[in-house]
Amino acid sequence: MAFFNITSPHQQTKRRTPEIMQLVILALVPGILVHSYLFGSAIFVQIVLAIFTALIAESVFLKLRKRPILNSLKDYSAVVTAILLAISIPSLAPWWIIVIGTLFAILIVKNLYGGLGQNIFNPAMAGYVVLLISFPVQMTAWLPIQSMQAFPVSFHDILSLIFTGFSIDGYTVTQIKTSIDGYSIATPLETIRNAIHSGSTISETLKTTLFSSDSLQGSQWVNLAFLAGGLFLLKKRIILWYIPVSFIAAITIFSFIAFASDPDLYSSPLYHLFSGATMLGAFFILTDPVTASTTVKGRIIYGSLCALLVIIIRNVGGYPDAVAFAVLLANMCVPLIDYYTKPKAYGRKRT
Amino acid sequence: MKQQTESHSEIATENTDQALTEKNTASIYKELSFQGLWKNNPGIVQLLGLCPLLAVTNTLTNALGLGLATLFVVIASNVLISLIRHHVPKAIRIPVFVMIIASLVSCIQLLMNAYTYHLYLSLGIFIPLIVTNCMIIGRAEAFASKNNVKHSAFDGLMMGLGFTAVLILLGATREVLAQGTLFDGIETLLGDWASFMTMTVYNTDTSFLLAALPPGAFIIMGLIIAIKNVIDKKISDK
Numbered sequence: 073m074a075f076f077n078i079t080s081p082h083q084q085t086k087r088r089t090p091e092i093m094q095l096v097i098l099a100l101v102p103g104i105l106v107h108s109y110l111f112g113s114a115i116f117v118q119i120v121l122a123i124f125t126a127l128i129a130e131s132v133f134l135k136l137r138k139r140p141i142l143n144s145l146k147d148y149s150a151v152v153t154a155i156l157l158a159i160s161i162p163s164l165a166p167w168w169i170i171v172i173g174t175l176f177a178i179l180i181v182k183n184l185y186g187g188l189g190q191n192i193f194n195p196a197m198a199g200y201v202v203l204l205i206s207f208p209v210q211m212t213a214w215l216p217i218q219s220m221q222a223f224p225v226s227f228h229d230i231l232s233l234i235f236t237g238f239s240i241d242g243y244t245v246t247q248i249k250t251s252i253d254g255y256s257i258a259t260p261l262e263t264i265r266n267a268i269h270s271g272s273t274i275s276e277t278l279k280t281t282l283f284s285s286d287s288l289q290g291s292q293w294v295n296l297a298f299l300a301g302g303l304f305l306l307k308k309r310i311i312l313w314y315i316p317v318s319f320i321a322a323i324t325i326f327s328f329i330a331f332a333s334d335p336d337l338y339s340s341p342l343y344h345l346f347s348g349a350t351m352l353g354a355f356f357i358l359t360d361p362v363t364a365s366t367t368v369k370g371r372i373i374y375g376s377l378c379a380l381l382v383i384i385i386r387n388v389g390g391y392p393d394a395v396a397f398a399v400l401l402a403n404m405c406v407p408l409i410d411y412y413t414k415p416k417a418y419g420r421k422r423t
Numbered sequence: 424m425k426q427q428t429e430s431h432s433e434i435a436t437e438n439t440d441q442a443l444t445e446k447n448t449a450s451i452y453k454e455l456s457f458q459g460l461w462k463n464n465p466g467i468v469q470l471l472g473l474c475p476l477l478a479v480t481n482t483l484t485n486a487l488g489l490g491l492a493t494l495f496v497v498i499a500s501n502v503l504i505s506l507i508r509h510h511v512p513k514a515i516r517i518p519v520f521v522m523i524i525a526s527l528v529s530c531i532q533l534l535m536n537a538y539t540y541h542l543y544l545s546l547g548i549f550i551p552l553i554v555t556n557c558m559i560i561g562r563a564e565a566f567a568s569k570n571n572v573k574h575s576a577f578d579g580l581m582m583g584l585g586f587t588a589v590l591i592l593l594g595a596t597r598e599v600l601a602q603g604t605l606f607d608g609i610e611t612l613l614g615d616w617a618s619f620m621t622m623t624v625y626n627t628d629t630s631f632l633l634a635a636l637p638p639g640a641f642i643i644m645g646l647i648i649a650i651k652n653v654i655d656k657k658i659s660d661k
Contacts, residue, residue: 172631180642206633 087310089188093148095310099301100155100356106297107159110290111215114163114230118170121234122154125174133183149188153177156196156356160349160396161203162214164233169210173199193403194363197396204391265392295351302355311359314368318375319354320345326383338387348386353378353395363403370406370413377409378402452577459581466589467648471558475549476590477640481601484608486594488542489549490587492531494580497559500524501567501579508568520563521554528553541611558586589647596643600634603627 108115130150134141144150157173177199185191204211229239238244305311323344330338344350349357358364358378365374378398385394465471472493480486503523511519532550535543543550553559562582567575598604603625610618633639 202633205636205638206631207629208632209629 089147089149092310093152095308096152096305096356097148097155099305099310100159100298102301103294103298103352104155104159107163107294110293111163112230113227114234115159117230117234118158118161118163118165119155121167122158122170122174123151125171126150126154126178129175129178130183133179134187137183137187139187144188147188150178150182153182153195153199156352157199159352160196160200161211164213164215164230165210166237167234169203169207172206173203176202189362191362192406194357194360194399197357197399200396201400204396291348292346295346298351298355302351305355305359311355312371314371315358315364315375316354318372319358319379320350322376322379323350323382326380327387330383330387344383344386348393349395350382353382353399357395357399358402363399363406365406365409365413367410367413367415370409373409373413374402374406377405451574455574455578456581459578459583459585460588461585464585464589464651465558465561465582466586467644467651469558469561471561472556472586473644475552475556476586476593477637477644479546479549480590480594480597480640481635482598482608483591483594483606484542484612485545486590487587487609488535488539488612489546489553490583490590492535492546492550493553493556493559493590494583494587495531496524496527496553496556497562497583497586498576498579499527500559500563501575502572503527504563504567505570505572505575511568516568517560517564520560520568524559524563525554539612541608545608545611558582592647593640593643596647597634597639599624600631600639600643602630602635 104115104119127145127150131141131145134144154174154177157177158170161169161173177195181193181195181198182188182191226240229241233239302311302316306313306316324341327339327341327344331340339347354375358375365371378395381398381401382394385391385397389397391397459465463469466476475489475493479489500520500523504520507519528551531553532543535546535550562579566578570578595605598607603623605622605624606617606620609620610616613620634643
């Protein structure tokens, strides 16, 4: 009689890092496609630029550290970081924005701490925060969705805008962003923030032309696409459900508390769930296996903490979106969370 | 603060003073310079006075201004404390040292208010805060209260120069990264004749704000310390 012992945690397929990273990239594809369909194909230029910068930076640094270069390049982790950063920034930002952000993420946040697996902070989000703090003008130049853009932007225009700052006809990003009527369009989160600061209520803002259903739907569709990609990752068991579910549930709860207290000042839970980087954050950024908490309870605490920070920063903070800041702040708490949620060994008394 | 300075002074005492007493004069000065500028640099090795070090180094001019002020205070306090070292009861030495340093800082504050008014405004609270710079009271306790005036003055000079050098390095790096200039606003420190020193390293429409903000200071400071450690390791490997 033969006994087949399976060791915990009972996962039959043994995945290596490159395979996991490839699946993550695959899961990002629907979001990127929807984004490029709605907002133009500039995002591909940014992704290519980011990947090139990341690979070059990684190999140069590994050479300096006298580590095998190919091994690290082949695990695709730098590529994932690059893609996450590229889809977080405005697609028409000048080329040096994404280059500086990627260099910072790869060199300082990842490799100075010892490379993959050693970094405390999520590299992509740290790079994003550096860019947002350093270059507020370029980092808030979001384009409205294509049907609302003042001038048609061809692929040549995109290349020209990214590398020289002007389109073929000589328009800047700000001019393209601002339509003939002279109003400019920010992301939905930003529009609401500005409207509330100037004294109007949310229900009023939602009715204005600035905020027509098209523009709102833009970011909603992108969020839905990332949600689909995230569900694929869940099904493939690349990520576990604790962090995304606790994050999304906590976002709903916390934003509902604020919404219930004053619906004219704070947006509804549904709005918070499908705007900004909520879904991208829930499935792709918070779940970074290196910087997130590793215990079951810890993951739930980590997800909820991020959600609380996101809602606080979105509602009363100085920046329109908050996922990046929330992730970095929660990253700092991870060692503490892990320390206090360490599972007790079987048979040991609870203390 | 008392506890802090005492713990720092213990470290400094071990490193410098015991070795110093037996050596001849020339090598004492050499040793003091080496300790102050490199091996026990208050900025990047002892990490003393980090608050002004990180807060005011957003431009080279600010860094230079604060560095010179600190240099003056540390030399003067070392000399005064060394002069009175046999007359101060041990039990109340720390309050006495703090009083002396505070008076010196008040002097430099009034002087800067009178002669470099714009720099005085841009350094703000960090001039009076020189009093709390642990480097100064650390040198008073660890060195000046145990050594003669000449050596104390030289120790103050070298420690002050070491601190100023770090300030200048940090200030220059941050200013170049953030604005692409060097010595911007130098006329507020040295007078109008010095305005030719302002130079533009590169022109940029958008400044790299992070370098001008406190987080940038922390990151660049960390990199400077890392470079120093690399150099030390290279030397010890040889």
